[in-house]
Amino acid sequence: MTSPSPDEVTQLLLDWSNGDKAALDRLMPLVYEELRRLAHHYMGRERPGHTLQTTAIVNEAYLQLIDQRNVQWQNRAHFFGIAAQLMRRVLAGYARSRHYAKRGGGARQVSLEEAMILSEERAADMVALDDALNALAEIDERKSQIVEMRFFGGMSIEETAEVLGVSSGTVMRDWTMAKAWLRREIGKEVKNES
């Protein structure tokens, strides 16, 4: 894909922060591509056995894509929110396609490295978690967003609070409750399947 200019991406981020939904659809692939590029790049430099830091990559992507002079801290938080959503899609999408391939549906070819990153069992867990998160979003969208940012985006309590415009205490409380709720839902699902 042709490289977008920081101006363009920054404008899209601002538009989206101002409530333009279509801007997000344009923005997502751009951020995704940058994250992927950076992940490739860092992976090549890391020593074997060293895991990549998602937060570092997201930070880097932010610096690369966004013109810092024209944005405010809220926009940064929004950007991190997008990254978290993308990370969730990457993981959940990947887990689903593995899950799917296992049931004989598709023609998924899993490379050795990929298989090492996410075991069969973890892939199934990931699918269950993604489903449960969707269900949670129906009841309480904020809690679902908090899990997305914390778990998939690797964001701290403070950063999450910043994006959502609530206090850290609220994020803490929601996070605790959301975890209990998700654990219970996933437990249910496992029981239903067995």
Place this chain on the structure above:
Amino acid sequence: MKADEWQRINDLFHAALDRDPGARAAFLAHACAGDEDLRVEVESLLASHDPSDNFIESLAPDLAAGLLAESHARLATGQSVGNYRVMALLGAGGMGEVYLTEDTRLGRRVALKLLPAQFTTEPDRLHRFEREARAASSLNHPNIITIHEVGQLEGEPFIITEFIEGKTLRQQMAAATMMLREALEVAIQVASALEAAHKAGIVHRDIKPENIMLRPDGLVKVLDFGLAKLTESQSHGPGAEAMALASVQTKTGLVMGTVTYMSPEQARGLAVDARSDIFSLGAVIYEMVAGRVPFEGATTSDVIVSILEREPAPLSRFAPGVPDELEQMVKKALAKDQEERYQLANDLLIDLRNLKQEMELQAKLDAVRPAGSKGATPAGLRGSVDTDEQLTTRSTDAEVATTVPSAAYLVGKIKTHKRAVALGLAVLMIAGAAIIYFIYFTRGKAIHSIAVPPSVNASNDEEKKRLTKPETENAEANQLYKEGLYYSRKNTDEATLKSGEYFKQAIEKDPTFALAHVELARYYWLMAGYGNMRPNEAWQKAEEAVVKALAIDESSDAREILAAVKMWKDWDWSGAERELKRAIELNPQGDRALMNRLLETSGRIDEAIADASVDWNQPHTGSRLAREERLPKLLSLAGRYSEALEGWQKIVEKETDRRGMAHLAIGEIYVRQGRYEEALAEMLEVIARVRYPRERARIGYVYAAAGKRREAIKILEEMKGLTGKRYNLGTHIATIYAALGNKDEALAWLKKACDEHENGVVDLKVDPRFDTLRADPRFVDLLRRVKLAS
């Protein structure tokens, strides 16, 4: 859940957490003040709370980064590309990535292939590819994948194709050693795809196991026609194409291996034609049979050298017992010199088909002989059916020789029981009509033979000729015909629609192909029955087709369809009966369901029950009235409800896709018995299982009769809305009106149904749903019109 309810759960959860674990239960009991649901909800959340564990604390983020780093996927799940939403990555390779996507306009799943970006730098090439891919797709060949759209996403080309559930041949080979029979079947279908493409001037250029998909139902699909054009080097020269391909692979960091199936001329970068595909298919067949590729090497260059210089080891080295014919075929396909290869995919196809037929016959012959004796050909068999047990079969030999038309094959089974040996022999006519003999032997002597059809004993040539339905000499027509049969036997609307196209094409290829005319006529019969065509028109066409078939050759099937035409189109009941009698004469083992249906519609229910109580032969259960449903239906018409219910119940228990129909019939019987509550309960089982509007319309009748007027009217309106698209609903609409007590509307709809020759009007005389109308003179008029009353 209501927001305040959820808020309350939240508050209580946190309030309880603030207390000592020991004090929580008491606190909740008090705070919930008798609201048990609330207490259970919060308790269960508390039980799932574990402050010490690391559930979703640390796992994901860095995993995601790792996956991203490994990912070849340029599209994220959930992302939209035009009208397509990405659901999952299905695979990645040198030619880009394949995603499972949803077409959001049509709500169907399709595959999206995103091609590598470097191809876009040459728009000419992209256009050429697009033209070729579309041309291949437009051949509409069952073994060639259908392309829905070719487009560009921010400069990157993508292709939308049908989504094929199944495995690639590569995966199949990795999972299990292929049986020779399976390998042949795949080879035949790929050759058939190539034959069609080559005829249209399209060369695939990249036939390999990754590009061949196997569906669970056995259909093989060849992917990516024309795609290889994109990688082809502009300048020809030694190794240019192979190098270009290798460089593509290196760039994307994927496993090398595609050179393995390249023809020598392709590997050398020379111009390629259809014969290059034949070579590649030869290499694929080799691998399926031998379990290894014909040309090996540690590096790309080594493989190329092997392709150019070496002869592959004989298949028999890796697959002992492989037929010599196949060895020769593969050798000829893999000839280094194009001129020495098969020149046409069709030639290879014919050889493969012949071998398959021979092997199938051999397998049947093996079944007639005990293990240990082998190697006989059909001709040899006629001379000797001797077994290890030294059965003397001279007498039967003579019989077989005089009674079997020359083009029949002898197959059968031997069963040993104590000292007696039962030898079941079936004489397979070339077109598939089977006549069964059972001849019992004791040691040395045939003592009894049963079920010898009289017509086979007739010695005059004319009679024999009638038994052999002429197949076509035209291989293409035959393939199209078989494809059509495959779809018509699937018994779904969509598949049936498709089958007609194949039969029409088969007739186009060979207008004297009687069987294709017969099946085309049957197709129109089904169209009328399913209501997919205006019945007047469908029956007109069915008649034309069957008359043509009969002009070419008389067959039992054709007579049967002519009988259907007389029943539904002409309402000529005695004429229909005559045709059916002739059909049975021609093939006593043929399907008798239609005769039974004729007895039913003319009100001869007892006769029909007696007829349905004997065992029928059912060649194609899929498209015809199944016998096991005939009997309960007739019993319920005769008012023998408990027996009828028992019959339907058996079908329910079998859990097949006919279960919905059985529940529907049970509900209708309950209505007759006045057991309305039970009837409505049955409908709950039906609703989820209905496939067609006419079935839904029958639910509407049950609702109306059981007093659920509002629901009945809802279905009634729905059905009326469909009458411009479905042409078999008028009689059903009339039954709903009749049950709602609106005689005028009921009769008006029935009259219209008669005007249009809708299929359902043949049941006017017997269908109890019309009982409330019978006394009306207008109904009597209609009965006369369809010649079911004098």
